[in-house]
Amino acid sequence: MIDRKPYMKKFVETEVAKKTINPVEKSGDIDYDLYWNTLERLNNCRECMLCYDVCGALKLNDWDYIGPGAMAQVAFRHLDPYDQADRVEQAVFSGIWKCVMCGSCEIVCPSQIPHVKLLAMLRTEAEKRNMKPEGSDNYNFWEN
Ligand code: SF4
Ligand code: SF4
Numbered sequence: 425m426i427d428r429k430p431y432m433k434k435f436v437e438t439e440v441a442k443k444t445i446n447p448v449e450k451s452g453d454i455d456y457d458l459y460w461n462t463l464e465r466l467n468n469c470r471e472c473m474l475c476y477d478v479c480g481a482l483k484l485n486d487w488d489y490i491g492p493g494a495m496a497q498v499a500f501r502h503l504d505p506y507d508q509a510d511r512v513e514q515a516v517f518s519g520i521w522k523c524v525m526c527g528s529c530e531i532v533c534p535s536q537i538p539h540v541k542l543l544a545m546l547r548t549e550a551e552k553r554n555m556k557p558e559g560s561d562n563y564n565f566w567e568n
Contacts, residue, residue, distance in 0.1 A: 426472075426473050426474065426476075426477045428471075428473045431473040431476040431477075431491065431493070432471070432473070434476075434490050434491050434493075434494050435471065435493060435494050435497075437490075438490050438494040438497065438498065438518065439509075439514070462503055462538075463500060463503060463504060465535065465536065465537055465538075466496055466497065466499070466500035466503075466537060466542075467500070468535040468537075469493060469496065469497065469535055469537060470534060470535055471493065472534060473493065474532040474533065474534065475491070475492040475493050475496075475528075475529035475530075475532060475533055475539065476491050476492065476493060477532075478528040478529060478531075478532050479491055479492055479528065479529055480523075480524045480526040480528060481519075481522045481523050481524055488519045488522060489518070489519035489522035489523065490518040490519060492523075492529035492539050492543075493529075494518070495515065495518065495520065495523070495539075495542070495543065495546070496537050496539055496542055498511050498514050498515050498518060498546070499511070499515070499542035499543075499545065499546055502515070502545075502546065502549070511546075512546060512549045512550050512553065512555065513555065515546040515547075515550065516550050516555045516556075516557065520543065520546050520547055520550065521547070521556065521557060521560035523543055525540060525543065525544075527539070527540050
């Protein structure tokens with residue numbers, strides 16, 4: 425049994441509502457592969473909180489990290505062609521480098537969300553923009 429309450433708080437506090445400045449006028453530019461293989465899967469999060477229960481970063485009691493479920497939704501918005509908020513910046517301020525890349529969240533996720541790939545994508549995007557915080561060691565479970 426999982427106490428979902430403290431985890432749900434992180435989900436609710438993370439602003440992942442779509443932010444669109446210009447109304448969407450046409451659907452001709454939709455990347456259907458991206459839509460069906462990634463966005464649709466991310467949309468299937470069941471909010472079961474299993475990923476929070478096994479998260480190595482949260483087990484270190486590092487509550488500055490929003491956790492895998494909410495971070496996957498940040499990635500969802502980053503990939504969403506109709507979302508116009510800066511999700512890379514959001515990921516950085518939400519503790520993307522607190523993650524130790526252990527992959528446990530992905531192993532337990534019943535919705536088969538590719539957490540590790542998404543976490544790596546957000547980190548890469550942040551590094552391209554020199555947004556990696558000073559002193560973050562970019563720890564990778566599999567490389568240590
Ligand atoms: S384990 Fe998967 S389905 Fe469950 S909350 Fe985490 S991301 Fe969502
Ligand atoms: S990969 Fe990162 S987010 Fe997923 S369980 Fe490990 S520390 Fe948590």
